[in-house]
Amino acid sequence: xxxxxxxxxxxxTTVEKIEKILTGAMQEFxxxxxxxxxxxxVAARAGVSKATVYSHFHDKERLFKALIQQxxxxxxxxxxxxxxxxxxxxxxxxxxxTTALHRMISDKEHQAFVRILIGESGRFPExxxxxxxxxxxxxxxxxxxxLNKHPELNIPDAEATVRMMIGxxxxxxxxxxxxxxxxxxxxxxxxxxxxxxxHILKD
Amino acid sequence: xxxxxxxxxxxxTTVEKIEKILTGAMQEFxxxxxxxxxxxxVAARAGVSKATVYSHFHDKERLFKALIQQxxxxxxxxxxxxxxxxxxxxxxxxxxxTTALHRMISDKEHQAFVRILIGESGRFPExxxxxxxxxxxxxxxxxxxxLNKHPELNIPDAEATVRMMIGxxxxxxxxxxxxxxxxxxxxxxxxxxxxxxxHILKD
DNA sequence: GTCTATATCCAGATAGAC
DNA sequence: GTCTATCTGGATATAGAC
Numbered sequence: 001x002x003x004x005x006x007x008x009x010x011x012x013t014t015v016e017k018i019e020k021i022l023t024g025a026m027q028e029f030x031x032x033x034x035x036x037x038x039x040x041x042v043a044a045r046a047g048v049s050k051a052t053v054y055s056h057f058h059d060k061e062r063l064f065k066a067l068i069q070q071x072x073x074x075x076x077x078x079x080x081x082x083x084x085x086x087x088x089x090x091x092x093x094x095x096x097x098t099t100a101l102h103r104m105i106s107d108k109e110h111q112a113f114v115r116i117l118i119g120e121s122g123r124f125p126e127x128x129x130x131x132x133x134x135x136x137x138x139x140x141x142x143x144x145x146x147l148n149k150h151p152e153l154n155i156p157d158a159e160a161t162v163r164m165m166i167g168x169x170x171x172x173x174x175x176x177x178x179x180x181x182x183x184x185x186x187x188x189x190x191x192x193x194x195x196x197x198x199h200i201l202k203d
Numbered sequence: 204x205x206x207x208x209x210x211x212x213x214x215x216t217t218v219e220k221i222e223k224i225l226t227g228a229m230q231e232f233x234x235x236x237x238x239x240x241x242x243x244x245v246a247a248r249a250g251v252s253k254a255t256v257y258s259h260f261h262d263k264e265r266l267f268k269a270l271i272q273q274x275x276x277x278x279x280x281x282x283x284x285x286x287x288x289x290x291x292x293x294x295x296x297x298x299x300x301t302t303a304l305h306r307m308i309s310d311k312e313h314q315a316f317v318r319i320l321i322g323e324s325g326r327f328p329e330x331x332x333x334x335x336x337x338x339x340x341x342x343x344x345x346x347x348x349x350l351n352k353h354p355e356l357n358i359p360d361a362e363a364t365v366r367m368m369i370g371x372x373x374x375x376x377x378x379x380x381x382x383x384x385x386x387x388x389x390x391x392x393x394x395x396x397x398x399x400x401x402h403i404l405k406d
Numbered sequence: 407g408t409c410t411a412t413a414t415c416c417a418g419a420t421a422g423a424c
Numbered sequence: 425g426t427c428t429a430t431c432t433g434g435a436t437a438t439a440g441a442c
Contacts, residue, residue, distance in 0.1 A: 014407070014408095017407090017408090031325070032326075033236065033238060033322065033323075033325075033326075034239075035235075035236060035238035035239040036237075036238040036326075038434075038435065038436085039435080039436065039437085040436095048408080049408065049409050049410075050436090050437085051407095051408070051437090051438075052408055052409075054436090054438080055407070055408075056407095059436080059437075060436070060437090112325070114321075115321055115324060115325060118317075118318055118321045118377070118382070119236060119318060119321060119322020119323070120236075120322070121318060121381055121382050122234070122236075122315070122318060123235075123236075125383050128381075128382040128383050128384075129382070129383050129386065129387055131382065132382055132384040132387060132388060133387055133388065136378065136384075137388055156397075156398075156401060157397065157398050157401075159390065159394075160390070160394045160395055160398035163371070163374070163375060163378075163390070163395065163398075164367070164395070164398055164399065164402065166374070167370050167371040167378075168366070168367040168370040168371055168374075169370075170370070171366070171369070171370030171371075171373050171374045172366060172370060174321070175366075175370075178324055178331075179321070179324050179334065179335055180324070180328050180331050180332050180335070181331075181335040181339075184332055184336055185335060185340055187362065187363070187366070191362075191363045192363055192366065192367070194360065195359075195360050195363035195364055195366075195367055196367065198359060198360075199364065199367065199402040199403065200402065202402070202405050202406070203405070217425070217426095220426090241416075241417060241418085242417080242418060242419080243416080243417075243418090251427090252427050253418090253419085254419090254420075254421095254425095254426070254428085255425075255427075257418090257419065257420080258425070262418080262419075263418070263419090
């Protein structure tokens with residue numbers, strides 16, 4: 001689009017290089033953490049020189065922050081996708097919980113992201129806060145509203161209940177996948193779904 | 204005890220040095236993560252030379268593993284202390300949840316430990332698995348048994364319910380404290396306690 | 407904008423005196 | 425057992441040619 005009628009065919013454009021740096025750096029950071037990632041390997045994986053990396057992203061810290069914030073938006077967004085949230089609670093909640101939990105369990109990249117977000121939350125508190133504010137809170141509030149629109153559910157504190165619901169799911173994913181618990185103390189995902197349905201709907 | 208009737212008064216013993224290395228290294232690892240910690244600073248903080256550190260702990264990796272496994276045992280052990288678990292569920296569960304949650308929230312060192320355990324769970328899967336097996340599973344099973352001994356609670360899947368309970372608490376601590384959520388989206392701890400009581404006891 | 411080459415520093419780990 | 429001094433590699437970051 002931006003490069004019409006030029007005779008060069010195999011030379012990469014600048015934006016293509018930036019693209020490759022971003023994706024390559026993300027893979028490195030997700031695999032080795034912030035301190036464990038070297039700018040040499042980032043450049044090598046992107047197929048550019050180290051100086052090129054530095055010319056686009058002033059230093060390692062800024063590259064890391066740019067990446068995490070960019071990546072965060074793509075994560076939970078499609079974890080709770082669209083969130084229809086119309087209809088019978090029995091149907092809507094079961095669909096919501098089932099979908100979100102199964103996606104969390106199978107999305108290795110999301111797990112690596114959570115790992116690094118928590119691991120670096122001491123050194124980069126702004127990133128952690130941005131994640132809470134931009135990614136976790138919106139779905140939480142939407143589900144909260146839904147519960148409050150259904151008084152027949154008899155939920156005294158919807159916000160706390162949603163935190164319980166999300167917390168159960170995230171913690172299940174963390175123990176089973178991130179901390180490798182499924183290898184020594186496994187549990188079928190659907191048992192967790194039924195458990196949440198039972199305790200939230202109260203028969 | 205081991206050093207009776209000797210005239211030296213200010214010279215440190217070997218075990219004292221090892222003690223200082225262990226505590227100093229733990230602080231460094233908790234503060235900066237595995238890759239972010241240097242053996243120079245570990246030695247400096249312990250007040251010994253780097254060579255002394257290496258003579259007692261063969262390399263950085265073994266020092267780290269020794270520390271995490273040693274430290275893990277002191278953590279959850281007193282988080283769910285003793286676990287009396289005798290008496291009315293209303294009383295026992297409320298006491299259990301209240302105590303555990305408030306301790307998690309106020310124990311900064313435990314939070315730093317969880318941060319590093321998760322952050323390094325990719326590089327050190329054995330440590331994560333050891334934590335699941337030695338620290339998380341025992342209390343889970345004890346609470347599980349307790350719930351199963353009280354059929355009047357009508358809990359179809361006690362193990363899943365306990366995972367929900369622990370998951371809600373750990374995730375609450377993670378979002379509020381580790382990810383700094385209390386600064387932008389706070390919630391009173393006791394609301395979480397009441398919420399769990401409500402959904403587990405079902406009125 | 408992009409490269410090669412390099413400056414500078416600090417990391418993990420060890421040799422050898424005491 | 426403990427130290428000082430040092431080896432060696434790799435880290436972040438930049439200078440300067442093209």
